[in-house]
Amino acid sequence: MTDSISDDRSRGARGRDTGAFAPAEPAVGAIMRRLIRGYVAPRWRLIAGAVVAMAVVAGTTGALPFLMQAAADRIFNGKDEQLLWLLPPLIVVVMGLRSVAEYFARIAQGYLSNRVVADLRGELYERLAFADIGFLQSAHSGRFVSIVQNDVSVVNLAATQSLTGMVQNGLQVIGLVVAMFWMDPILATIVTAALPVGTVALRKQKRKAHRAVDDTLKGVGRLGAMMAETLQAIRVVKSYNREAEEAARARREIEATLAHMMTTVKNRAATGPITEGLGGIAIAAAIFYGGWQGIHGSLTLGSFMGFMTAAMLLYQPVKALASLHNQLIEGATAAARVFAVLDHEQKITELPGAVPLKPGLGAIRFEAVSFAYEPGKPVLDDFSLDIPAGSRVALVGPSGSGKSTVMNLILRFFDPDAGRVLIDGQDIREATIASTRRASALLTQDPVLFDDTVIGNIRYGSEDASEAAVIAAAKAAAAHDFIMALPNGYQTQVGEGGGLLSGGQKQRIAFARAMLRGAPILLLDEPTSALDAESEAKIQEALDTSLVGRTVIVIAHRLSTVKKADLIVVLDAGRIVEIGRHQDLVDRGGVYARLYASQFDDGDAGAGAAATAEGV
Template sequence: MPAPANGQTQAPSGTPDDSRTTAPAPEQHLPTHVLVKRLLRDHIRPYLWRLSVAVLFMAIVAAATAGNAWLMEPALDKVFIQQDLQYLYLVPVAVILLAVVKGFASYLQNTIMAEVGQRIIAETQVRMHAHLMRADLAWLHQIHTGKLISSFLYDAMLLRDAVSRALTGMVKDFLSLIFLAAVMFYQEWELSLVVCLVFPMVGLASGKLGRKTRKGAAKSQEETGRLSALLNENFDGARMVQAYGMEEAETARARQVVEDRLHHMTKVIRARSAASPATEALGGIAVGAAIFYGGLQAAEGDMTLGAFASFITALLLAYQPLKSLANLNTALQEGLSAAQRLFAVLDVEPVIRDAANAVPFAPRGGAIRLADVAFRYPDGTRALRGVTLEVPAGRRVALVGPSGAGKSTVLNLIPRFYDASTGQVLIDGQDVRGVTLASLRAGIALVSQEMTLFDTTVRANIAYGRPGASEAEIRAAAEAAAADDFITGLSDGYDTVVGENGVKLSGGQRQRIAIARAMLRDAPILLLDEATSALDTESERKVQHALKRLMQGRTTVTIAHRLSTVLDADIIYVMDQGRVVEQGDHAALLARGGLYARLYRTQFLEEAPDREMAADDPAAGPAPDGAAPNSASLDGASLDGALPAARPGLAG
């Protein structure tokens, strides 16, 4: 993307300074008909043909149910009263056939709907996962992992119930009502009109209870997310909880969240439970009226016993689907509440995405340039202020400075984890916003202090990013990262499962596997995000040796935490308050006497008493081979390797 002719850079479309934002969108309370329409479009339409077959079987079940009610008339009038032998054989056979047909149709209908419901859950979860894997990091960092997991599991389950149980159950019960009502009108249409007046009253009561259910379900699902987040924090931080004796405090916090969740769930239970008594009462009124009116008709000879029995049977059978409809409405409202939360996540479009005219990235050495780059996070925090720096192809550049200086932001702009608010980030002259994300990130390898490993084998962790790598390539990368020796010593060698985030390995071992992963990727650009900050001196020495191999022939940008990663850098950029304040190599920056020299001098003088004490202590042996006598963090650089010969340059 070329710069404007006036020499000024433009803010790209879709950056954090735009009107669009990566912050979580507020949950919109969409009307029920809108949510139902979207459910039908996004989740039900792909299975429409299977659902149509299920509806056909539902109609068969409903017709069989109505057929049983209709058979009551010939069973009483023809068999018991008139004692017609022909009907004595026909009616039982008809009852048996209806039972067989109804049972077979029920089985097929239930099987189809259960499979569709489970498939909807699976597709929704896969869709959410794919969406979140492409989401902006700034947005992901604002949502607790526990809440996302709650949506994956609990909300998806409620959505399944809304589709497979509520919506389709309503179809089945509604069809049953239609067929049974047909029998009732066939037997006595006047009485049927009176009875049917009850149906709208049931609908009104069900609607009111459904609204209460949906409101309570939304609150209880929020509390479920809070509970999931709290559990995630406590389980991950169990060591710290025990170290500080906070077991009781965390249990009390969990108890409060559980009680809040229980409070809202109780409201849902009460509203759901009220549906049955309301339907019971209204149904009782209908049955009582039918018996009274039917008795009068029978006494006057206008209705046979069989016709009355058939009518009452149809009415009593209709009572069950009517009650089910009231109960299913509450389940539907819970599902719609869950759907609203899921849609709120799925509707957040990533800002960091391919431009309409994006082209594949064509690396030509990996030279990086930031041109007058400014960056502001979505919450308004300004991280960079007109940063300009260059990383020549194949050279090694370090970023140092105090915490909050903007070092990590610079690193995150290169692979487009974020986009610059103004200015340009160019690699080999190509604006990173003008190339496809996949091709850009394929040319970059990242090794960070987080040492992310997955709960799978050592082999799979090394091959992450190159799944098709051969065994020889994986072993060669491990050997280059000084990891092969300890890997072969593991219980199952390269087939050893490392545990959650590599918990079965030491910090140094995890980091060397991460380096082997980057070596196997063989990308022209290497980003090191304080890759040795969490290691002890001996582990750091081994990892540094592996890193030097990894950096050979690659353009490397490293956030320096220890001075051992700074001393031999080709260029050191010193950052402070979002700006580059100094640049040069180690010797030149010391000689300049600026911020770098002041930080260096302060840290060096703080170490001096410790070094003198170590020198006077005869019990203190020599430092390990290749390790510095002392190590002190510079929060961006360290004093590992500080030598007295450098003292004259500190006077600056």
């Protein structure tokens, strides 16, 4: 297989996670402050309304013990008939107010958490759309999808909901504790003495919880990558009878992820016994002391019932806070992975004061360019080349010689480690990225189509083009006839990746897209590789006529393309070893002549047959 401009040169081994998705144990406080500052605080009006509603819930909850105390002391013991008529309606009003406030608090909490999810996903998508090619190639695309879908969902379920839940339950705890101390400070001290002990016990779970959640999220990401990879290569999987092996590989990952999930479940489950055990001890101690005071002291039944009502009501929010502590750690772990992507610094950036590239004819110049995808492994070494505007240049050479890198640098997918790339005499690093890329149209060896209509795919990047212009581009790409034969013509959906079309049809639609762009520079990774002889002849004719005046750089694999080039550049190990026209290079008897002799079949020249081996 030949090099492609879309080759992944920085991705790790299959199944390996990367540092970008394995941040160190997060500082929960710092993560929460960032979430609050960046995503919660801007909606302060909503937060204020929610806090008011939560305060009402807490206040009405704190009032219930006093109402129970009044019922016991004044109605049952004091025989107060007037209060008997007043207290039940008052309880209905208090509980109704509590229910309404809780409803609005939950609505506000739900909107806030889902709003945070929407904001994070939007920022992630934008960041990935603008990210450097090298960063995107650092991990399987399935892992990025997993972060956008799964990790952000964990942030929602664990972090944002934990924040609002802590506020709501915390206010209830405060209200009930105040009520308890108001009723009986000694009893309140006995009951609340267990709270610090539970806090210390829960903190010991922090590191274990972080590790389990991080391992779970990594496993889900790897599983997503596996599924995407298998579905993309399903024809190869089936043709090599590898269905069982792929299923077994997925099953192993699923079981490993399940083990990490169960560790998380155990950590969550441990909070219940801790809080219940400590709560039971506290309640037992309170009953003993209250009973002793009731027998030997002045504690009334109503006071004791009111206090125990507060103590029992306190149990639920305390238990919720204990569970939310673990969820907060899970959310912070997921948020740290999300922020690792959002915080990635782009290497390909615009200089301050960058100006749009001035329109020109498409002259390209490489000045002593050196470049390496990995340190110490140069792909281009002191590479210099002048490509006149309007010329057709063929890049040939063995795999790994740097052909695709030349195109990557023209598009500024990467920046040179040394030297400069100029378009029409302008250093592209001093121009805006958008204008630099508008100067070129790219057609890869493997055509890329989106799950859209035919006309939508041709117009991609040229959305303002008229229908007449689209049809003209399709005709030039020898695509119009087969498009009109499709069920809905130009409005036909092509399916995921153009799966409803043949390889040659996809290539011609992609070629029409490049034609429609009207850029002065056309970059071709051998556009006719998937076409039959008739379609190839039509596209070659289009190259000869419609592209007159454009600069065309092609990674050449076919003799017909090489022979028609104005200039053939022979690369080897990142250097130009020969340069010239076809016959001159053959007559010279050098590297190109040897490649030509070993890899081209003269008998197929007229039909533009494919080279029999990679490289040229």
